[in-house]
Amino acid sequence: MDSAPLAPARLLADLETPALLLDDARLQANLARMAQRMAALGVRLRPHVKTAKCLAVAQATDAANVAAGVPGAGECGPITVSTLREADQFAAAGWRDITYAVGLTPNKFAHLRRLLDAGVALTVILDSADAARALSAASAGWPTPVAVLIEIDTDGQRAGLRPDAPALLDVAAALTGPGVRLAGVLTHCGGAYHAHGADGLRALAEQERSGAVRAAERLRAAGFAAPVVSVGSTPTALFAEHLAGVTEVRAGVYVFMDLMMAALGVCRFDEIAASVLTSVIGHQPDRGWTLIDAGWMALSRDRGLAGEFTDQGLGLVCNAAGRPIGEGGAQGGGEWIVSAANQEHGIVTHRSGDPARRLDLPVGTLLRVLPNHACATAAQHPHYDRLGADGRVSGRWARFIGW
Amino acid sequence: MDSAPLAPARLLADLETPALLLDDARLQANLARMAQRMAALGVRLRPHVKTAKCLAVAQATDAANVAAGVPGAGECGPITVSTLREADQFAAAGWRDITYAVGLTPNKFAHLRRLLDAGVALTVILDSADAARALSAASAGWPTPVAVLIEIDTDGQRAGLRPDAPALLDVAAALTGPGVRLAGVLTHCGGAYHAHGADGLRALAEQERSGAVRAAERLRAAGFAAPVVSVGSTPTALFAEHLAGVTEVRAGVYVFMDLMMAALGVCRFDEIAASVLTSVIGHQPDRGWTLIDAGWMALSRDRGLAGEFTDQGLGLVCNAAGRPIGEGGAQGGGEWIVSAANQEHGIVTHRSGDPARRLDLPVGTLLRVLPNHACATAAQHPHYDRLGADGRVSGRWARFIGW
Numbered sequence: 150m151d152s153a154p155l156a157p158a159r160l161l162a163d164l165e166t167p168a169l170l171l172d173d174a175r176l177q178a179n180l181a182r183m184a185q186r187m188a189a190l191g192v193r194l195r196p197h198v199k200t201a202k203c204l205a206v207a208q209a210t211d212a213a214n215v216a217a218g219v220p221g222a223g224e225c226g227p228i229t230v231s232t233l234r235e236a237d238q239f240a241a242a243g244w245r246d247i248t249y250a251v252g253l254t255p256n257k258f259a260h261l262r263r264l265l266d267a268g269v270a271l272t273v274i275l276d277s278a279d280a281a282r283a284l285s286a287a288s289a290g291w292p293t294p295v296a297v298l299i300e301i302d303t304d305g306q307r308a309g310l311r312p313d314a315p316a317l318l319d320v321a322a323a324l325t326g327p328g329v330r331l332a333g334v335l336t337h338c339g340g341a342y343h344a345h346g347a348d349g350l351r352a353l354a355e356q357e358r359s360g361a362v363r364a365a366e367r368l369r370a371a372g373f374a375a376p377v378v379s380v381g382s383t384p385t386a387l388f389a390e391h392l393a394g395v396t397e398v399r400a401g402v403y404v405f406m407d408l409m410m411a412a413l414g415v416c417r418f419d420e421i422a423a424s425v426l427t428s429v430i431g432h433q434p435d436r437g438w439t440l441i442d443a444g445w446m447a448l449s450r451d452r453g454l455a456g457e458f459t460d461q462g463l464g465l466v467c468n469a470a471g472r473p474i475g476e477g478g479a480q481g482g483g484e485w486i487v488s489a490a491n492q493e494h495g496i497v498t499h500r501s502g503d504p505a506r507r508l509d510l511p512v513g514t515l516l517r518v519l520p521n522h523a524c525a526t527a528a529q530h531p532h533y534d535r536l537g538a539d540g541r542v543s544g545r546w547a548r549f550i551g552w
Numbered sequence: 553m554d555s556a557p558l559a560p561a562r563l564l565a566d567l568e569t570p571a572l573l574l575d576d577a578r579l580q581a582n583l584a585r586m587a588q589r590m591a592a593l594g595v596r597l598r599p600h601v602k603t604a605k606c607l608a609v610a611q612a613t614d615a616a617n618v619a620a621g622v623p624g625a626g627e628c629g630p631i632t633v634s635t636l637r638e639a640d641q642f643a644a645a646g647w648r649d650i651t652y653a654v655g656l657t658p659n660k661f662a663h664l665r666r667l668l669d670a671g672v673a674l675t676v677i678l679d680s681a682d683a684a685r686a687l688s689a690a691s692a693g694w695p696t697p698v699a700v701l702i703e704i705d706t707d708g709q710r711a712g713l714r715p716d717a718p719a720l721l722d723v724a725a726a727l728t729g730p731g732v733r734l735a736g737v738l739t740h741c742g743g744a745y746h747a748h749g750a751d752g753l754r755a756l757a758e759q760e761r762s763g764a765v766r767a768a769e770r771l772r773a774a775g776f777a778a779p780v781v782s783v784g785s786t787p788t789a790l791f792a793e794h795l796a797g798v799t800e801v802r803a804g805v806y807v808f809m810d811l812m813m814a815a816l817g818v819c820r821f822d823e824i825a826a827s828v829l830t831s832v833i834g835h836q837p838d839r840g841w842t843l844i845d846a847g848w849m850a851l852s853r854d855r856g857l858a859g860e861f862t863d864q865g866l867g868l869v870c871n872a873a874g875r876p877i878g879e880g881g882a883q884g885g886g887e888w889i890v891s892a893a894n895q896e897h898g899i900v901t902h903r904s905g906d907p908a909r910r911l912d913l914p915v916g917t918l919l920r921v922l923p924n925h926a927c928a929t930a931a932q933h934p935h936y937d938r939l940g941a942d943g944r945v946s947g948r949w950a951r952f953i954g955w
Contacts, residue, residue: 166657166659166660166955231849231895251845252833252845254569254916256565260568279914308897428659430683431655450853452853492928493654494655494711512657512686528849531953532954550932550933550953552850
């Protein structure tokens, strides 16, 4: 009595809403764009699978990287994960070169060991001598060493040591014993999500690159091995002018793109591959409201860059073909947004908030909502319904959740 | 190579973080409190399973309702669902009396039929003559009729017709044919989430009750059958002084409670049963930041009632025993909040934002974060780790996602 199996090549009108759509052609174009950029820069790409959490998307990514000639690309190529659940899932499906890019805690050490024992070439990150000592002690008896990158903070946004921090050498020195192997440095310049314009993005990309390289050079000058210099985010990867000294780039959201990337000028609205299919379920004409069956459960509550760029509410409303409805504001892209939501109800209003304007469509009308943040919206869904160029749904790809 | 199975009676320190904890004793107390209130008011309780999405929590709820003598309670008692996936899961496990409390769309009609064919006594809601006509037409050939409640808007917050709306009788009249049966009215006064103080909550509860009863009386006066008057939310259920004319109450979040309910005065902090166990993964001393391994993926991005009551960030930080750390502000309850988050990183700061104050705890220290909105936080997790009175984890309950 579960949902009926999805027959091939169904119409959108045959889906139950809400549903997470993944546009095949846009996905392929996004994968090719990044792969071609990395091939041109001559740098290895280690895609971050946290965005899609989907084996099939990772397979498509590998294929695009091979096709473009990205250095080191191949079947089951290198990946970045945000959870050890992702590492488990990908390792079980054949991926072997996995970097877990969140600071470690001792309660994950046994899980790291299980991954190593299963044949995974595992890289982890940390940014303190305490963490380095704890991992060194715990791993002393492990049969295979775990590679360690020291996390570098190149934007003041999150974790890591500043490139010039004296503690950098202390952390390196605290990695001792047969179970750990210092491999280099890693940074993520999330500050690029707040850059205005292409010049700003290029500057942040250079800040990320130069900071990571500087940290690696300090380690090498002090006699430590630091072969790996790992940088990346979707905006910096696509806007970096050169990546001298960088050995690999990590990026995640580029596979889908989203309204944040559009706000930054990294993509166009019509390059966003993930959207939520929803239906009109009612109206409150006095308030200018159109109610839809996509609430925060289907959209997430991510507000994207609402405080810094155009406020897209909880998502930008498109017609069933995926085109934003209306003329839009300064950045173009439509007049209607999901301005509020309950768990399974979204409230669509005009961008202006004017209650005299209402999206007056019959109950049952299909709409699509573009996500502020594709990682967050996709995380609410158990699968992707794949949308083909013919406007039909060609199949379903599973995704997973949890840690 | 998946996560190792959880042995019974493990210590919190043996869990991998982040993890969603469910405090058994608090859950039981919350279930008993609502059950006793409903028994005292003499009204049937139809718990909303959207909060927990967990068969075991629903079983515990049924048991509490039976123990308190709630009218109509029993094994696999009446439930409310927010998705047809919930209906599927509960029907497969034996629940039969199910109300789907989100406005209908035609793309769900085939699914409704499957549920009816499986023996579910199904109730749905709608608030327009268009939807009533569409369902009447689609259901004409169904062997079992579906019960229909007309949704009433008693607070101007979401869907439904005003109790005095002329269209109410049009909707009732549009329900025709053998496949549909008008059963009454349903309302949810979400406005109670913005009430200040017990008097405000009592007033909203009365507004919800009287509006729903008024709508049902109008239907009856016009010759329509309207035996069911369904109302509810956790705050109105617990603060209603009487429920004359109401036949059933729906409530969901009471099973766990959360910071929103605490802000409204509906519960105390130490009655919140769900929390996210997390570990310190690092520090940025210059900024007063403590980094934890619970980001928005583990906490959700729900900001709760930050604009109206004390801002709890993305959650209130407690020690591993679940007690808020520090003295707290005007409403009490701790000095430390998760003030920002990335996907798998949370940033804990002092409530004041003062960078000179920092929660200086070693990497690996366990903390617990109380959720702004338990429905949203629980939705990010695949299971609950059950926390016993001895401080040990006694087992794991699965939850499900999707539509």
